[in-house]
Amino acid sequence: MKNKILVVSSANMDMVLDIDRVPNAGQTVIDMGSYTYVPGGKGANSALAFARLGGNCTFLTRVGSDANGEALVSLYEREGINTSYIKKDESAPTGLATIFVEKSGQNRIIVFAGANQKIDTGSIDCAMDSDIDALYMQFEINYDAILYSAKKASEKGVPIFIDAGAIKRDFPFEALPELEIFSPNESEAYEITGIMPDSDKRCLDVALALSKLVCAKYIVIKLGGRGAYVFDGANGKFMPTYDIEVVDTTAAGDAFTAGLTLEYLRCGDIYRACEFANATGTLTVSRKGASSSIPSETEVEAFLKSVK
Numbered sequence: 001m002k003n004k005i006l007v008v009s010s011a012n013m014d015m016v017l018d019i020d021r022v023p024n025a026g027q028t029v030i031d032m033g034s035y036t037y038v039p040g041g042k043g044a045n046s047a048l049a050f051a052r053l054g055g056n057c058t059f060l061t062r063v064g065s066d067a068n069g070e071a072l073v074s075l076y077e078r079e080g081i082n083t084s085y086i087k088k089d090e091s092a093p094t095g096l097a098t099i100f101v102e103k104s105g106q107n108r109i110i111v112f113a114g115a116n117q118k119i120d121t122g123s124i125d126c127a128m129d130s131d132i133d134a135l136y137m138q139f140e141i142n143y144d145a146i147l148y149s150a151k152k153a154s155e156k157g158v159p160i161f162i163d164a165g166a167i168k169r170d171f172p173f174e175a176l177p178e179l180e181i182f183s184p185n186e187s188e189a190y191e192i193t194g195i196m197p198d199s200d201k202r203c204l205d206v207a208l209a210l211s212k213l214v215c216a217k218y219i220v221i222k223l224g225g226r227g228a229y230v231f232d233g234a235n236g237k238f239m240p241t242y243d244i245e246v247v248d249t250t251a252a253g254d255a256f257t258a259g260l261t262l263e264y265l266r267c268g269d270i271y272r273a274c275e276f277a278n279a280t281g282t283l284t285v286s287r288k289g290a291s292s293s294i295p296s297e298t299e300v301e302a303f304l305k306s307v308k
């Protein structure tokens with residue numbers, strides 16, 4: 001079975017602030033909500049999702065030589081993730097994300113990248129020499145690491161899956177080799193193309209604009225509560241998601257794309273993979289936090305049975 005995934009991406013400690021509303025510029029707001037520290041980072045959330053959903057995951061990231069770095073790596077080990085290629089950086093702290101969660105479950109995130117920006121090509125060379133079925137990445141790490149990993153995977157004939165989390169318009173898309181799946185959410189799609197995928201027609205416009213920049217077999221646009229739009233290079237199809245009470249949307253996209261990638265590797269069917277991913281994302285938004293909200297394979301399969 002194909003399920004050995006190398007994740008080259010970010011690890012953060014998340015400071016999650018439950019707030020009534022975000023302050024305006026120059027305003028001080030006293031909030032009676034609560035705050036917690038939860039392991040997060042787009043890459044780590046996806047790596048944990050791979051491990052919990054039945055994948056065999058190797059996670060390459062970089063943390064600082066600090067307490068947060070220690071706590072994160074020991075969590076990955078407890079979850080059965082291979083951490084052999086994670087280095088502790090002496091010059092930069094572990095990544096930190098400040099996440100404001102409003103009553104609606106909607107979030108706003110500021111990431112202090114820290115050691116995530118220091119992933120080196122030496123670590124990538126070592127990880128790429130291992131036995132892997134897929135490479136998976138997002139954009140919270142240094143561009144050099146993304147481009148180098150993609151080049152090595154392509155030379156090795158390993159399929160590449162990219163979630164557009166934290167993408168910025170200045171990314172040199174033309175330097176990427178062919179991808180298997182490229183998956184942005186609505187705001188990432190807008191950041192890259194300048195078009196918001198808020199109607200059938202605009203989803204197709206976004207997919208066509210993206211396919212001029214990124215060579216991918218499938219473009220999968222995450223549409224939050226509306227589900228996802230799958231574009232195969234010629235045609236697009238909406239894949240509706242499931243109704244659930246939204247508690248916190250943090251990590252839903254990371255879990256969705258991990259579920260999509262893993263199930264696609266296992267069955268080769270993008271639409272079945274998208275159903276599995278929608279269920280994974282749905283369960284994630286029904287719970288609080290990043291790593292704490294990601295479901296197991298058993299939970300996803302039980303949920304899919306319950307909605308059939």
Ligand code: RIB
Nearest residue numbers: 012040041042097251290
């Ligand atoms: O996608 C959610 C993640 O984005 C959070 O866990 C935070 O660390 C940021 O990377």
